[in-house]
Amino acid sequence: xxxxxxxxxxxxxxxxxxxxxxxxxEAGRANDRATFIFDVSMxxxxxxxxxxxxxxxxxxxxxxxxxxxxxxxxFSVFVFTVxxxxxxxxxxxxxxxxxxxxxRARVRFVFTPMMIxxxxxxxxxxxxxxxxxxxxxxxxxxxxxxxxxxxxxxxxSSLGRVIWRERRALMAALIVMTGALLVSSTLLYFIERHEQxxxxxxxxAAMWWSMATLTTVGYGDVVPITVxxxxxxxxxxxxxxxxxxxxxxxIATGFNQEIHRQxxxxxxxxxxxxxxxxxxxAKRIVAVMGRLEALRLRRGAYIAQRGDVxxxxxxxxxxxxxxxxxxxxxxxxxxxxxGEMALLRQTPRRNDIxxxxxxxxxxxxxxxxxxxxxxxPALRDAVLTVxxxxxxxGADF
Numbered sequence: 471x472x473x474x475x476x477x478x479x480x481x482x483x484x485x486x487x488x489x490x491x492x493x494x495x496e497a498g499r500a501n502d503r504a505t506f507i508f509d510v511s512m513x514x515x516x517x518x519x520x521x522x523x524x525x526x527x528x529x530x531x532x533x534x535x536x537x538x539x540x541x542x543x544x545f546s547v548f549v550f551t552v553x554x555x556x557x558x559x560x561x562x563x564x565x566x567x568x569x570x571x572x573x574r575a576r577v578r579f580v581f582t583p584m585m586i587x588x589x590x591x592x593x594x595x596x597x598x599x600x601x602x603x604x605x606x607x608x609x610x611x612x613x614x615x616x617x618x619x620x621x622x623x624x625x626x627s628s629l630g631r632v633i634w635r636e637r638r639a640l641m642a643a644l645i646v647m648t649g650a651l652l653v654s655s656t657l658l659y660f661i662e663r664h665e666q667x668x669x670x671x672x673x674x675a676a677m678w679w680s681m682a683t684l685t686t687v688g689y690g691d692v693v694p695i696t697v698x699x700x701x702x703x704x705x706x707x708x709x710x711x712x713x714x715x716x717x718x719x720x721i722a723t724g725f726n727q728e729i730h731r732q733x734x735x736x737x738x739x740x741x742x743x744x745x746x747x748x749x750x751x752a753k754r755i756v757a758v759m760g761r762l763e764a765l766r767l768r769r770g771a772y773i774a775q776r777g778d779v780x781x782x783x784x785x786x787x788x789x790x791x792x793x794x795x796x797x798x799x800x801x802x803x804x805x806x807x808x809g810e811m812a813l814l815r816q817t818p819r820r821n822d823i824x825x826x827x828x829x830x831x832x833x834x835x836x837x838x839x840x841x842x843x844x845x846x847p848a849l850r851d852a853v854l855t856v857x858x859x860x861x862x863x864g865a866d867f
């Protein structure tokens with residue numbers, strides 16, 4: 471009975487205002503104007519807050535524009551507070567929380583990392599309002615507003631996933647770097663401690679030189695003066711070039727893999743959803759994906775013009791494509807495809823085809839298709855069926 475009080479039957483998705491707010495704040499629908507405007511507005515506000523925090527530390531600016539900066543900070547806190555409340559309101563629409571009671575779902579959601587960041591970003595303002603104590607030290611938490619950018623930047627989200635996924639390799643690299651730091655500082659301690667007791671009199675003091683040398687920063691404020699110390703210093707410099715490049719290489723490789731993983735998932739979903747390829751198994755879908763070329767076009771760019779030799783078929787990953795026929799304009803959107811006649815007969819295009827919005831397309835050339843069709847005769851038959859249907863409807867493009 472107690473379990474029933476905590477869990478309920480999965481609720482159906484919300485409708486109306488709540489559903490709209492959820493899709494803008496959390497679902498992040500691609501090519502949605504409201505989502506785009508919200509993300510850009512919040513990103514701009516976050517950057518402006520970080521800039522305002524920085525310039526407020528300049529005495530002259532703070533004295534001249536302190537009131538304006540305070541008003542801007544209050545306005546920002548109001549916006550971030552409303553955002554926090556709305557996220558808390560719609561969080562029950564997340565799939566993992568639909569089987570929980572609204573109260574239990576919101577309690578769990580409050581303790582997610584990004585909600586904690588959101589709370590810490592606005593908490594100092596309210597603490598300074600309700601408590602008379604000097605809480606200026608907590609203004610540093612205003613910098614946490616910068617980390618709200620993770621919500622609105624796919625690149626930062628991807629970087630976070632990469633760091634978490636590569637945490638073991640990064641930890642191993644950190645251990646190796648720490649070992650190099652300890653060994654190099656200990657060696658210089660024994661070699662230089664009598665000649666330079668101020669700089670190398672203790673191992674912790676020698677660590678400053680080791681850190682500056684291993685990272686190749688080389689401030690030059692502390693340098694070994696003995697022959698043995700300089701020999702060790704040269705070895706440490708060479709060691710640092712490779713040692714501290716390890717985490718950079720790990721993150722760069724992981725980030726590259728993350729991008730390819732996302733592209734693979736998008737391409738797989740796109741290919742598998744196309745009726746022409748719906749009957750293919752995983753191995754054959756991978757074969758199709760290997761022959762697709764990704765294209766990104768700006769709004770208004772021509773994909774093909776009337777009279778061009780048709781030599782490729784296109785799949786729309788995102789965006790809208792305008793097919794300009796003699797009778798009308800045909801708009802194709804996410805998941806649609808066009809140019810299948812090019813895979814059967816290389817004839818001049820009968821229509822102009824251009825990007826109605828910024829587009830992400832996948833291109834399959836006729837030569838690549840002929841190779842696939844040789845191994846999959848059913849694929850050619852499927853293309854022929856679709857082409858005949860469109861030709862019968864007067865939409866031969």
